[in-house]
Amino acid sequence: MTEPTRDEAPFRAAVERAAQRFRPAGRTPYHFARGKLRGDPVFAAMLRQGLIPADARIVDIGCGQGVLAALLAECEQPQALAAWPASWAPPPRGWTLTGFDLRRDAVAAGQRALGERALLQVGDARAMALPACDVAVILDVLHYIDFEAQEQVLQRVAAALVEGGTLLLRVGDAASGWRFRVTLIGDWLITLVRGTPWPRFWTRPLAQWIALLERLGFSVQAQPMSEGTPFANVLLKARRLGAS
Template sequence: MAAHARTFDNSDYQRRVDRAARRFRSSGRGPYYFCRGKLGSDPVFAALLRDVHIPGNARIVDLGCGQGVLAALLAESDLGHLWTLRGFDLRRTAIGSAQRAMRDMAARTQFELGDIEAVQLPPCDVVVILDVLHYIDHGAQASVLARAFDALAADGRLLLRIGDASGGWRSTFTLITDWIVTIARGTFQRRFWCRPLSQWIGLLEAIGFEVQAQPMSAGTPFANVLLIAKKRRARSASVS
């Protein structure tokens, strides 16, 4: 499942964002504008398409899928009609929005209410975890990543975006933003379990991944990095 960058047209991407956002109109203005804003301003989604990190025939698991904006974007992309996606999230309203947005592709997309620390991961080719793991403690992070490793096919990959705790003021700004987001959602969280980039890479390598780090904060004040982790060997029995 090698990834190769493709010719990327920003105006074409924006048209796809517009179509993806329209899928959420049945859920109200909030989900509609959230999708437009998220896909339009967060560089990770354009990167996933531009760099072909998700093959067209992939079985995708999206942990912490939210309202399903990744699935909506893939549905409007040129990846073809062979990929499938199964998403998990703790928020019932988000899962409902995802199901409504993707009802025309219900045969290929499933969205389930579930805790990523506990759900059973199906066999897959790609696991996507974007801006989620710092909400759970370090032991739980290691457990989720090890389970993702086990669920992935031999040539599978994990796409993990993290905040780099060694990122200086950008890291602080990222945390402040996360606190504001949790307050807005009514799920205020006093603590986040962050790690420096080097520790994230070390953890993934200890599990058995080969890791490539791709800066993912262009045009934003955040300390975000996309880790592309490919299976390298049998999983280590003990990580933390």
């Protein structure tokens, strides 16, 4: 599906304002936020498709420096609401967000950018208790932890989500050839720059991710989510079904 959505002026303006929030934390967090929000199609897709409902309790697992929360905080501002594209879902309002990540520096930069609008904490996805939530977001995180830990995290997400709640899980598709290798090289370089000398990644083909989620009680829709990048990323929109 082609979604040339990042070109919408109100979205671009919200991205610029979201990035500005990171200025006090320094040049690196600012440029990272700006580049990430401008270059990664997942944020516009989430907004355009209305994947986060009003009043959602959001948990962002592996939130990094919290760029998603910063963007949501700008999309609810009057200037964004006044100009919002009619063809997009309305921006979410009334949301709360709890995020956690292993990287202390990223969490500190994000909390500074967000003030009291969202709560970011240092924490390990493999161990953190998850609060009850309507939306769980895991973007490009699970391949950092081993297969058993991936499954345990997803089990805990299923338990934390309300019935009908949504997990937004982005993964690389290990069955997608050279694009997947480019994705891994990108992750490897980023991890190297952040100080891990020889990182290992635990990856799965898309069909295996979907089968795992279905086994854990989700109904799953997959959408390619690499537009404008050389990567092999897929957004899994997984709805938590009720106990049968």
